[in-house]
Amino acid sequence: MRNGLVLSVLVTFLVMSCGKGLDQDKTIHVHKPKQDYSSHVPIELSLDKATITSAPGKVDPPIKLVQGFFMGNTMGVNTAYLSLTIEEYNNHVPLLPIDSLYKYIIETDPFLEYYISEDSDLRNADGIDTLLINDLIREDKLTEYFTRLK
Secondary structure (H helix, E strand, C coil): CHHHHHHHHHHHHHHHHHHHHHCCCCCEEEEEECCCCCCEEEEEECCCCCCEEECCCCCCCCEECCCCCEECCCCCCCEEEEEEEHHHHHHHHHHCCHHHCHHHEEECCCEEEEEEECCHHHEECCEECHHHHHHHHHCCCHHHCCEECC
16 A cells, blocks of 8 residues: 555656646747847836736846847847846846836837747757757748747
């Protein structure tokens, strides 16, 4: 009886931990901002841009691509950027309530272009294939792998 209970708990744990990887967001975000916001913190605004709907925990800088494009460091197409640098924000994350961040917004419409993709062909053994994405940008073929949202 005891062995059956231990086995049951172990199987449940293994099934639950395997499922966690399935819930990970595999979306690749590529964007071209109006100016370089790579050292600033992204937050997500509501569609009417009146409220903050999401703010990150710790922030990582984006990956710089070619021709003014970046990958990452965004909350989606409704991203706004704060005047706070990533370093300033990361040092104060637990102390800043989300509703206090609105006064730090410097740009509510930062993107000239915005693309998303979940295409597994954009990944290799090391992760996201930035060489391929850079080639797609250079050849003006992002829409062959990405959906343009803006």
